[in-house]
Amino acid sequence: MIIDRAFYREAAAMILAVAVVLLIVVTLMTLTLLLGRAARGDQSEAVLYVLLGYQMMAKIDILLPLAFYLGILLTLSRWYRDSEMTVLAACGVGVMHFLKPVTWLALACGFAVLIGAFYLTPLAARQIEQVKMESTQRSEPGLISPGVFTEAQGxxxxxxxxxxxxxxxxxxxxxxxxxxxxxxxxxxxxxxxxxxxxxxxxxxxxxxxxxxxxxxxxxxxxxxxxxxxxxxxEPKKPTEAPVPTAGLPTLDLLSQYSDRNVGAELHWRLGKTIALFVLMLYAVAISYTDVRRGQMSNLFAAIVVYFVYSNLLGVGETMLQNGRVPLALGLWWVHGVMALVAAYLLWRRAHNRPLIALPAVWSRG
Structure with missing residues (x-):
């Protein structure tokens, strides 16, 4: 269908553009942090860019869902703002029609997030610890940063x-x-x-x-x-870097699932992929805008939804680690609540109703 092809083309370009912007911002923030550590002598400048590369690898499964979420939202908002959605609605093509092409895009992005969460991020976490350990075991001249007092460990x-x-x-x-x-x-x-x-x-x-x-x-x-x-x-005895829970391979997590920290990590990795599909529903529901509303109103609402969702996932992971939530329930309760709210908002949008039903007194005022 011509409409779907146009949507695929524009949404993919928007997702890629948002991903590049997010990657640049996060790279600059991470580089600033690493440069500060190197200036204090906490780590060698020689491993600075190696650590930066692994840090970026570890953030793929977080940046990609956000880029997909904002890309879909901005694409549909542009169609609403330019009255293209109004014309399509007059032709019998409503907002629910776009669930199918959005789902196909979500499947493609979800596969990349799945690989990042279950393979790339744990691998990057292990490599980061290994690089840090090797940098502390280097000889004293290799640890010296010009203009910085450096204490040789040991x-x-x-x-x-x-x-x-x-x-x-x-x-x-x-x-x-x-x-x-x-x-x-x-x-x-x-x-x-x-x-x-x-x-x-x-x-x-x-x-x-x-x-x-x-x-x-x-x-x-x-x-x-x-x-x-x-x-x-003085030579330093080579030691093997400890593997944090976030760096354990997925198969090791499955074999140690009874441990609460390990189980929480497994649910956290799976939750990154599930969150992408839940955010997909919010992107379609919140995308409505017009000239009078301005370009930032729905974007602000989308960012609030994202932060609420991510914070709830963080709270849920902590509750899993503390034993307040059974491992069988995991983070499914967070995804379920957010998905129900998204489905309700999407239902109201499909029936041309405001997302938030205000009392009659307020609406008349």
């Missing part, structure tokens, strides 16, 4: 460098450490990491510096100038 050594090159060379180095109950401070103009060919131990060759050893004012306090000082970099 040694208590504090390192600062004014400049750090990509090959690991450092300039303007300050090192403070406590060894055998003696405070030591090293200041050097430059430093280069190297590995001993015989033992395989890693060192930092500090050049043209001064060593302050001991407590100032005591008899054993020393000040030593050096041309080259080899500072040993």
């Amino acid at each position: 040694t208590g050594r504090i390192v600062y460098a004014e400049k750090a090159a990509k090959n690991g060379d450092l300039e303007g180095i300050f090192v403070s450490s406590m060894e055998q109950d003696r405070q030591g401070v090293l200041i050097a103009k430059s430093g280069q990491p190297f590995t001993d060919g015989k033992t395989g131990d890693k060192f930092l060759a500090l050049r043209d510096g001064v060593l302050y050893d001991g407590e100032p004012g005591t008899a054993d306090y020393r000040i030593l100038e050096f041309a080259v000082y080899s500072l040993r970099i």
Whole structure:
């Protein structure tokens, strides 16, 4: 049908446009957060963009339902605003006709959300923990951010460098450490990491510096100038990153379903796909608008619905974890309530009634 093909074409373009906008916004917000952590020295700059990629992968199953929801809403709103829906209604094509093409689009998007929720997001969660663990196990020069005091985990050594090159060379180095109950401070103009060919131990060759050893004012306090000082970099024992519940593979969730946290995670993953089909009903019901209403009235209502729905899902997951809701019920009660409300609003829209029935006194006023 010509109408369906036109709707498919415009709705798909709108969903894609909204998805791109949401992805850009979320990417910028996530990048700002990661840059702040790197500036504080909480993580290495070398893994910054790797973490950003995995963070974006983990958000596909959240961004896509929202993009689909807003894309359908904006498409139908444009048809209402330009009186195309009025012309179609005069030809016998009502709003309920669009449930079929919207459902087909929802099935396509739902399949992508299903893959994201049950495979991509858990995989990204595991990789994020692994990257964070590997970044903390890197050698001290690799953890140094220029202009930031960095504490080496396990040694208590504090390192600062004014400049750090990509090959690991450092300039303007300050090192403070406590060894055998003696405070030591090293200041050097430059430093280069190297590995001993015989033992395989890693060192930092500090050049043209001064060593302050001991407590100032005591008899054993020393000040030593050096041309080259080899500072040993303590190796870190490799450890395996812990797998959070959100990163467990779906098959592992099914085998451990009796655990409340695991069961809540499984319902949460499934709920992302179900929510897309419930939001589909709201998009069709709330899409009605006209010139007098303006372009933002129904969009505001749609955003309120989305936040109420997402917050209810979050509350439902917490109640599952706390044992206040049985695992058999899961999050179905949230989906059921929201679906019933959406069906009621859609029924009123199909019968050309206002979505909210006001009292007669109010309507006359």
